[in-house]
Amino acid sequence: MSDDYRFLKAARRESVDATPIWLMRQAGRYMAEYRALREKHSMLEVINTPELATEVTLQPINAFDLDAAIIFADILPILIGMGLDLEFVPGKGPQLNNPIRSAEDVTALATPSAQDNVPGTLAAISMVREELNGRVPLIGFSGAPFTLASYAIEGGGSKNYVDVKSFMWSEPRAWQLLMEKLTHVVTDYLIRQIEAGAQAVQIFDSWAGILSPGDYQRNVLHFNVRVAKAVARMGVPVIYFGTNMNGMLDLVSTIPVDVYGVDSGVPIDVAWNQLGGPDKVAVQGNIDPIVLHAPWNVVQQHVDDVLRRVGGRPGHIFNLGHGIHKETPVDNVKRLCEYVHEQTEVEPA
DSSP states (O other), rough: OOOOOOHHHTTTTOOOOOOOOOOOTTTTTTHHHHHHHHHHHHHHHHHHHHHHHHHHHHHHHHHOOOSEOOOOSSGGGGTTTTTTOOETTTTTTEEEEOOOOSSHHHHHHHHHHHHHHHHHHHHHHHOOOOHHTTOOEEEEEEOOHHHHHHHHHHSSSSSHHHHHHHHHHHHHHHHHHHHHHHHHHHHHHHHHHHHHSSSSSEETTTTGSSSSSHHHHHTTHHHHHHHHHHHHTTTOEEEEEESSOOOHHHTTTTOOOOOOOOOOTHHHHHHHHTOOOOOEEEEEEEEEEGGGGSOOOHHHHHHHHHHHHHHTTEEEEEEEOOOOOEEEEEHHHHHHHHHHHHHHHHHHH
């Protein structure tokens, strides 16, 4: 495995010849190639078929000057093997038809190995590595235990998160068991992805920002710490990304990962300092993904602001503050990748 990629060097806070860039959800609905493929195949079919997942993973790598690929998958399919009925409903998104409603439901959940649970994604990772042939490194990922628990209890997206918060507070023993099971499954999944060929992994905690800092610390944080510690033993960079967590970055900083993803709700230099500073950790981010809908001169201003705040210090991976929006102009994505490299390129000594 080569370690001389910009992305991996930045994750280790080493000097790079230009700031690396990749984009959350870089493979997906904003690309015509993806939409054409999805007209023929369902979401789960694409995820579970290694050849299709490989094709989608490579689409943005072939189209843009990106510094990393991320396997095309979703955080929720690992819940299927645990006993939950997942479907992706057109126009609505993911839906779990038998959400957790009781302590008995938690007890009934299985904890299958990733090899048995999501073999298609693991096979796709190996296939993508072969197809990439060293062009860029490959990132694997999983949802964090809390975010997966939220989907499992809410049954899909939510505005107020009443069900998951109520369950967490009213069923403390069942909550503990649920998080224990999810921690086991997530840890195994990330380790198996690395064994299959992933050269870095990201933990997505998309819903953790709905919690108060106290609830996050009491009921969630230590599970993230356990996942991070176990996966770190595999020797590849680990990234933790949560949204709307800017009021608890001091807590997030105790998760022992290499890189912290920062959303667009806080200036990246402010977040970096709260997370431990450039001498201790790397950061990833963080322009608002909707900025890519704006005229190019506006996009430039936002990129320039992030780069100015970073100040050329080692340990920055350029990304959005959340996933790329489905109606993002493709030309702005192309120009963004080129511009970040142009503005940060270092002349050889």
